[in-house]
Amino acid sequence: MLKASLGTDDFELIRKLLNQHAGLWFGADMRPVIERRLRDRIEALGLDNFTAYRRRLEEGDVIEVGEAAEVCTVNETYAFRGERQLRTFRDILLPRISGGSGREKGGIVVWSAGCATGEEAYTLGAIVLQSGLFDPSRVRIFGTDISRRCVAAARRGVYSSSSFRDQAGLAYEHFFRRQPDGSRVVVEELRAACHFRQANLLEGSAFGFINVVFCRNVLIHMDEASRRVVVQSFYERLAPGGYLVLGHSESLLKERTDFIPEEHPDDLVYRKPAVGELPSERGRGR
Numbered sequence: 001m002l003k004a005s006l007g008t009d010d011f012e013l014i015r016k017l018l019n020q021h022a023g024l025w026f027g028a029d030m031r032p033v034i035e036r037r038l039r040d041r042i043e044a045l046g047l048d049n050f051t052a053y054r055r056r057l058e059e060g061d062v063i064e065v066g067e068a069a070e071v072c073t074v075n076e077t078y079a080f081r082g083e084r085q086l087r088t089f090r091d092i093l094l095p096r097i098s099g100g101s102g103r104e105k106g107g108i109v110v111w112s113a114g115c116a117t118g119e120e121a122y123t124l125g126a127i128v129l130q131s132g133l134f135d136p137s138r139v140r141i142f143g144t145d146i147s148r149r150c151v152a153a154a155r156r157g158v159y160s161s162s163s164f165r166d167q168a169g170l171a172y173e174h175f176f177r178r179q180p181d182g183s184r185v186v187v188e189e190l191r192a193a194c195h196f197r198q199a200n201l202l203e204g205s206a207f208g209f210i211n212v213v214f215c216r217n218v219l220i221h222m223d224e225a226s227r228r229v230v231v232q233s234f235y236e237r238l239a240p241g242g243y244l245v246l247g248h249s250e251s252l253l254k255e256r257t258d259f260i261p262e263e264h265p266d267d268l269v270y271r272k273p274a275v276g277e278l279p280s281e282r283g284r285g286r
């Protein structure tokens with residue numbers, strides 16, 4: 001087993017490279033954690049110490065930088081996480097986006113950005129389908145993550161009971177069929193609406209206009225400059241009047257953005273102004 005430890009200089013350089021690659025930011029207190037997470041990589045590559053590993057990253061081994069990001073990211077997630085936010089999505093955002101009753105049912109595009117192993121995307125898909133407000137053939141849920149392994153797991157769509165630790169999922173159980181070994185598999189109807197792709201949030205990834213972006217528990221691991229880049233890219237990809245939903249400990253209130261914060265009984269969401277709603281647009285054409 002590798003005995004070497006991660007010195008301050010190596011840590012500084014490795015965290016800088018991870019920041020440039022994925023926007024991730026690790027404080028000095030994270031050094032022991034990063035040391036633990038990178039140990040297996042160093043052993044797998046047959047290297048003797050962290051300095052040799054750092055050199056390899058510095059020399060431009062982009063695949064290894066990706067591997068380092070893969071092991072250093074936090075991929076914790078579960079289905080129906082954040083009940084209050086999901087209630088806001090179901091009871092307020094979806095009816096608004098659908099435009100109410102009486103019309104032909106339309107479509108919706110939702111993006112789970114930083115979806116980890118996919119539970120969030122399937123959760124959002126189950127809520128949209130169950131709402132009955134949209135034409136199921138026009139429901140698109142995109143899940144993206146920087147981790148290839150997470151995206152592969154999301155595509156498999158098979159989850160152990162720990163992914164269903166939240167009781168809020170009980171009402172949607174039929175979308176996740178129980179298998180003899182106790183695991184649950186996503187049913188075809190839901191699978192057909194959900195699409196997964198490996199993508200780095202710092203780089204562009206286009207799938208047309210989006211109605212709602214969920215990006216929860218991702219920005220909290222990034223530095224301020226990267227957060228700004230990512231939030232701006234959400235703004236550009238959202239349809240006018242579209243929504244951004246962040247995690248509970250993430251907020252845009254101190255940021256300078258054109259998003260309009262909207263306070264609801266259960267959650268704070270951010271809305272992209274509708275056409276003509278931006279202060280700079282008002283009065284145009286008069």
Ligand SMILES: C[S@@+](CC[C@H](N)C(=O)[O-])C[C@H]1O[C@@H](n2cnc3c(N)ncnc32)[C@H](O)[C@@H]1O
Nearest residue numbers: 022073074075077114116145146200201216217
């Ligand atoms: C804690 S998980 C959040 C999962 C889910 N959104 C939730 O709230 O349950 C954070 C995820 O963000 C991903 N991530 C971190 N940096 C990223 C980046 N630059 N591009 C895409 N995904 C990233 C990680 O790989 C990880 O799977």
